[in-house]
Amino acid sequence: MNKGNAKQYKISPWKRYSGAYKAFIILNVILMILLSFVFLAPYINVLAKSLNKAEDTSLGGIGLWPRKPTFSNLWMILSYSETIKGFTVTILRTVIGSVWALLVTYFASYAFLRKGLRGRGVILAYLTVPMFFGGGLIPTYVLYSRIHITNNFLVYVLPVGFNFFNMAVIRTYLANVPDSLRESARIDGASEILILFKIMLPLSLPIVATILLWNAVFHWNDWTTTLYYIRDPDLYTLQYNLQQVLKESERIQQLIDAAIASGRNIGDITQNMTGEAVMSAQIIVSTLPIILVYPFVQKYFIQGVMIGSVKE
Amino acid sequence: MTEKIMTKKKKHKFRQDMPFYLLLLPAIVTVFVFSYMPMPGVIMAFKDLDARQGMFASPWAANGGFAHFIYVFTVPDFADAIWPTVWINILSLIVRFPAPLIFALLLNELHKKVFKRTVQTISYLPYFLSWISVTGLASSLLSEYGGINDLINAVAGHRVGFLKNPDNFIPIYLFLSVWKSIGWGSIIYLANIAAISPDLYEAATLDGANRLKRAWHVTMPALLPTAMILLILEMGQLFGSNFELVYGLQNAYFQTEVISTVIYKYGLGSGAMYEATTALNLVQSVVALTLTLGANWISKKVSKVSLW
Numbered sequence: 001m002n003k004g005n006a007k008q009y010k011i012s013p014w015k016r017y018s019g020a021y022k023a024f025i026i027l028n029v030i031l032m033i034l035l036s037f038v039f040l041a042p043y044i045n046v047l048a049k050s051l052n053k054a055e056d057t058s059l060g061g062i063g064l065w066p067r068k069p070t071f072s073n074l075w076m077i078l079s080y081s082e083t084i085k086g087f088t089v090t091i092l093r094t095v096i097g098s099v100w101a102l103l104v105t106y107f108a109s110y111a112f113l114r115k116g117l118r119g120r121g122v123i124l125a126y127l128t129v130p131m132f133f134g135g136g137l138i139p140t141y142v143l144y145s146r147i148h149i150t151n152n153f154l155v156y157v158l159p160v161g162f163n164f165f166n167m168a169v170i171r172t173y174l175a176n177v178p179d180s181l182r183e184s185a186r187i188d189g190a191s192e193i194l195i196l197f198k199i200m201l202p203l204s205l206p207i208v209a210t211i212l213l214w215n216a217v218f219h220w221n222d223w224t225t226t227l228y229y230i231r232d233p234d235l236y237t238l239q240y241n242l243q244q245v246l247k248e249s250e251r252i253q254q255l256i257d258a259a260i261a262s263g264r265n266i267g268d269i270t271q272n273m274t275g276e277a278v279m280s281a282q283i284i285v286s287t288l289p290i291i292l293v294y295p296f297v298q299k300y301f302i303q304g305v306m307i308g309s310v311k312e
Numbered sequence: 313m314t315e316k317i318m319t320k321k322k323k324h325k326f327r328q329d330m331p332f333y334l335l336l337l338p339a340i341v342t343v344f345v346f347s348y349m350p351m352p353g354v355i356m357a358f359k360d361l362d363a364r365q366g367m368f369a370s371p372w373a374a375n376g377g378f379a380h381f382i383y384v385f386t387v388p389d390f391a392d393a394i395w396p397t398v399w400i401n402i403l404s405l406i407v408r409f410p411a412p413l414i415f416a417l418l419l420n421e422l423h424k425k426v427f428k429r430t431v432q433t434i435s436y437l438p439y440f441l442s443w444i445s446v447t448g449l450a451s452s453l454l455s456e457y458g459g460i461n462d463l464i465n466a467v468a469g470h471r472v473g474f475l476k477n478p479d480n481f482i483p484i485y486l487f488l489s490v491w492k493s494i495g496w497g498s499i500i501y502l503a504n505i506a507a508i509s510p511d512l513y514e515a516a517t518l519d520g521a522n523r524l525k526r527a528w529h530v531t532m533p534a535l536l537p538t539a540m541i542l543l544i545l546e547m548g549q550l551f552g553s554n555f556e557l558v559y560g561l562q563n564a565y566f567q568t569e570v571i572s573t574v575i576y577k578y579g580l581g582s583g584a585m586y587e588a589t590t591a592l593n594l595v596q597s598v599v600a601l602t603l604t605l606g607a608n609w610i611s612k613k614v615s616k617v618s619l620w
Contacts, residue, residue, distance in 0.1 A: 024421070032418070032422065032431045036430075039435050039437050059457065060456075060457030060462050061457075061462050105339065107335040107336070108336050111336045117329055117333075126340070129347075132600075132601055132604060135352075136590060136593030136597060137580065138580070138590045139353020140346075158345075162342040224556060239444055239445070243444045246560070250563045276457075283448045286442070287441055287442070298433060305499045305503065
């Protein structure tokens with residue numbers, strides 16, 4: 001497909017385009033460069049701030065490069081015991097949560113491959129309904145605390161174990177694996193579990209990677225679960241720590257505004273200087289792992305969207 | 313005789329199906345416990361909760377059980393969140409929905425593959441950030457001594473208190489919504505464009521269609537079914553709201569409340585008003601469901617595109 005296009009462009013070179021189309025191409029390229037800047041600049045700006053000396057940052061004027069480079073902000077954040085704990089909880093929930101959700105969802109997708117499975121329609125409807133209607137926040141909270149899953153690491157893993165959309169994507173992928181492979185294994189006496197793990201799973205590694213990565217991004221970035229259901233600071237995630245730092249630095253900013261308004265500036269201002277640096281460093285610490293990885297794994301992400309968009 | 317064979321066959325079939333039911337079990341249990349079991353809890357909306365009696369034995373609320381619904385729509389703390397929710401979501405739909413489609417069409421016109429791929433990769437960056445870090449980036453960039461104010465200061469010689477003017481809340485909300493979703497949202501349209509048969513373009517060219525006409529008459533119709541499906545799914549969000557973005561942006565000056573933030577604040581936060589927040593949540597869910605089903609029904613009638 002792509003090759004075909006490339007060929008086409010070779011036959012119709014720049015000279016043959018009309019003036020209006022040339023103008024469009026140039027404008028389009030300029031627009032895309034501008035957009036790329038808009039996508040990148042906010043992050044690079046905060047990265048620069050996190051790498052800049054704290055007192056200097058509050059003077060403003062930090063663009064895309066630190067003016068007085070230092071690692072001290074990042075080291076400070078990384079040396080907090082909250083950050084270490086946050087990393088541990090986040091990594092644990094990302095690994096355990098992603099794998100658990102993959103297994104539950106993959107198993108269900110595989111089961112739906114079975115032709116003529118009795119009650120198939122009913123089970124499918126049963127799994128679909130929660131996509132469109134739920135009990136809501138408070139009933140969910142009440143139930144969670146009744147089954148003692150609040151303030152519990154499991155609240156990160158179990159409730160998101162099954163995902164209907166992911167099941168549809170996996171199923172579409174598995175449906176393309178020839179039936180004959182499973183049939184012949186069955187004739188050879190292989191059990192369904194064996195077929196699943198030894199034949200289907202190795203054949204569907206690309207989609208497994210996709211779903212694992214989708215799950216991982218969700219688990220890494222989720223912070224509302226902590227906000228709703230966790231009170232124990234030992235179970236706070238990185239993103240939740242970030243949320244607290246953001247709210248805290250806003251509160252500090254408020255105090256400073258009030259201090260300035262009432263004519264007393266002085267010592268509080270130094271607080272503000274570090275506020276901005278702490279905030280930037282916290283953002284970088286909690287996002288950098290994912291930002292460093294995504295350009296290399298994005299093709300798996302995209303592949304899932306492609307499969308998901310093919311409706312049978 | 314035949315009956316016996318039939319039951320034997322059935323038994324045999326059931327035994328063959330058994331492994332598949334077992335494989336479905338974790339999903340069925342997960343959905344039952346975490347999605348279905350909370351559902352009866354909506355009864356709280358119709359009750360005056362009494363901790364000693366429990367949710368189901370508590371007495372019914374006044375006004376035939378609807379006291380909390382009346383309360384929610386009359387008390388400003390709650391009622392004032394309803395209109396902003398709807399308004400923000402209508403604006404958000406208008407701005408956010410077409411953006412990825414237009415972006416995909418423009419990306420499709422880029423001839424240099426390397427350039428196109430680079431722009432795409434960069435455009436996915438916001439998708440991989442959490443909403444809370446996105447609001448962090450925004451408040452850093454828009455602060456008094458942030459990047460945007462540095463630019464304004466260089467040009468106009470003064471600084472603007474973006475985050476101190478409540479009027480800026482909605483524009484910032486809309487911008488961040490588009491910023492985060494446009495790149496990722498374009499993938500599905502690009503996949504659809506790639507699937508269009510080149511013959512269609514050739515035929516259109518032979519009929520004398522220029523590039524613009526080809527985009528309008530060939531590309532757009534091919535994207536319409538996907539756009540329709542996404543629109544139907546969006547409809548359910550009209551009465552919902554992006555809790556993470558609104559909650560993240562709220563500060564001393566941005567005090568806008570939407571339904572989801574009010575439910576959190578008065579339900580789980582300081583309020584512990586279980587009945588009223590559940591009532592509001594129930595209204596929201598029912599309206600969302602109705603909108604989704606309605607959009608699906610209309611779409612089925614008009615364009616033969618539907619979710620099922």
